[in-house]
Amino acid sequence: MELVCVRHGRTAWNAVRRFQGRTDVPLDDEGQAQARALAAHLSGEHFDIAIASDLGRAMATASAIGAACGIAIEPESRLREMRFGVWEVLTWDEIVTRWPQYAELSPVSPRAFVPEDGESFDEVAARIAPVLADVTARLAPTGRALIVSHAGVMHALLRVALAQRSEDALDVALLPASILRLSGDGSLPWELVRVNEIAPPLADSATALP
Numbered sequence: 001m002e003l004v005c006v007r008h009g010r011t012a013w014n015a016v017r018r019f020q021g022r023t024d025v026p027l028d029d030e031g032q033a034q035a036r037a038l039a040a041h042l043s044g045e046h047f048d049i050a051i052a053s054d055l056g057r058a059m060a061t062a063s064a065i066g067a068a069c070g071i072a073i074e075p076e077s078r079l080r081e082m083r084f085g086v087w088e089v090l091t092w093d094e095i096v097t098r099w100p101q102y103a104e105l106s107p108v109s110p111r112a113f114v115p116e117d118g119e120s121f122d123e124v125a126a127r128i129a130p131v132l133a134d135v136t137a138r139l140a141p142t143g144r145a146l147i148v149s150h151a152g153v154m155h156a157l158l159r160v161a162l163a164q165r166s167e168d169a170l171d172v173a174l175l176p177a178s179i180l181r182l183s184g185d186g187s188l189p190w191e192l193v194r195v196n197e198i199a200p201p202l203a204d205s206a207t208a209l210p
Helices: 029-042 056-069 092-098 121-138 152-160
Strands: 002-005 049-052 145-148 179-183 190-200
Touching: 002 056, 002 152, 029 056, 029 179, 049 056, 049 121, 056 145, 121 145, 121 152, 145 152, 152 179, 152 190
Parallel strands: 002 145, 049 145
Antiparallel strands: 002 179, 179 190
C-alpha cells in the first residue's frame, strides 16, 4: 500500500506566516500555480482513493490533482487543519508578543503548544488515526491513496503512521504544496519514503485555476 499525502498550495496567509487553522483562506496566485504543478507532476500516478480536507484551499489543490489523475475527490472533514483558537488570524510574531512563554518554541512544531480554544496535537492525532484506519481498510494490498490536507494534519498523520510519539520527521517544516510518501502493508508502523517532494513549476503559472 502507498499513501501520497499532499499539503495544499500556498495562501496569502501562508506567505506571511499567519495562522489559518479552520479559517477558510483560498489559494493565492502562487498556490494555484503550485496546484497545477502538482497535478502535472502526479498525472501519471494511479490512485484508488482520493480524499481531502473540505476546507477550500485543500479542496482546490486536490481537485486539480484529481482532474489530472481521473479520480473524484472525497471531502473529509476530519482532515481539517488543527484548530488554533485565539491564534487564528495572528502571525507567529504577534503570538509570541502576546504570549511570550512561546518565544522559544518553533511555529512548525504544533506538538509544543495548545492555543486557547484550540486543539492539542494529541487531539489532532486522535481524529486522524481513524481516517488512516478507514483508508487502510478500503485499500487492496497494492492500493494507493491520495490524501490532501494541511501541515498540522500531516504531522499528526506521521505520528500515527510511524507509531511513535517522538520522531525527527515530525519536526520537519512541511512546505506548501509538498508531497509526503508512505508505504506499508496496512499495519503500523508505515515506512516513510519521502518528505517535502516538490513538483517543478509550470511555464503557464500565470493562468488561474478554473
